[in-house]
Amino acid sequence: MDLLKERIMKDGTALSDTVLKVDEFLNHQIDPELMVEIGKEFKRRFSNKKIDKILTLESSGIAPSVMAGLEFGVPVVFARKRKSLTLDDGLLTADVYSYTKQETNNIAVAEKFITPGDNILIIDDFLANGEAANALIHIVKKAQANVSGIGIVIEKSFQKGGRELRDNGYHVESLARIESLSEGSIKFLDEVTN
């Protein structure tokens, strides 16, 4: 998605070999117009899939998901990060290890919002080692629902998440795929534009 790649080049910062900062338009400040275009692009890439609902993770996944939800005409559910492990009643839960923060969070979705047979599009802002995506997949499976696809705004292709998910048969669409962040320079993976 050229518009997104251009924006990453303009406003993104490679803080290290593994950390890309995009707080100008996605992670802290949000550009609503860009989110509309991201929603449309997800719709285009998953146009052949049956999607009943979008599942994301608070907070940075919410804006792109809501715009995608508008395009697909479906509700969006965001998993909540939880401090404590109390009160699992009526909740679908999973653990997410954050390499960046070096801590494990528990995430939860109310059972009533994902029901057996639902076709779920998972959307998230970043895909790196796949921890968040796998936790969301775990929640969908616990609910006996189906993962129709995984839509990612920015994939760090040099980390293992994307490869593993595709190897496991998931349809992953990443709107920008980063090949390298070495030496403060952002390089995209060469892709055939479709």
Next chain:
Amino acid sequence: MDLLKERIMKDGTALSDTVLKVDEFLNHQIDPELMVEIGKEFKRRFSNKKIDKILTLESSGIAPSVMAGLEFGVPVVFARKRKSLTLDDGLLTADVYSYTKQETNNIAVAEKFITPGDNILIIDDFLANGEAANALIHIVKKAQANVSGIGIVIEKSFQKGGRELRDNGYHVESLARIESLSEGSIKFLDEVTN
């Protein structure tokens, strides 16, 4: 806003005299179409104000704010809730006491996103005692920016936040104002429809 009130009556639940659950369309599951209408209504209600940026609080404030940002043609910044009080460098911070959770959270916005003279529309999902709104006002003032208005999706008018903010001269617009949640029944404040 009739559409919102109808939705609250249909899907909202008065869990107690003070707690209204709206996780079907706003706080956990999000209805994107309703968010579009909420964005348009905020635009209508603040159409005479100069707005450079929208400031909200993660996570439930994000969806209505992004749709409002689209209508106003301005960026949205969401304040982050923080676990620890480390690393204040370059951050505008404030404390928020949650009566529901009975805990104090620190919220933070990067200084670079609110600059002196900016005209800020604060948007949040709920207004009860005004803790979150006052913390966001505090952040705007710290940045030497101006509060152009405060847009609230659901105001619990029987709690003090809305009255105090209006008494202090702020232009507060709440799309639904709840007069009472007593005995499991949701009652709206009588308002002249404008």
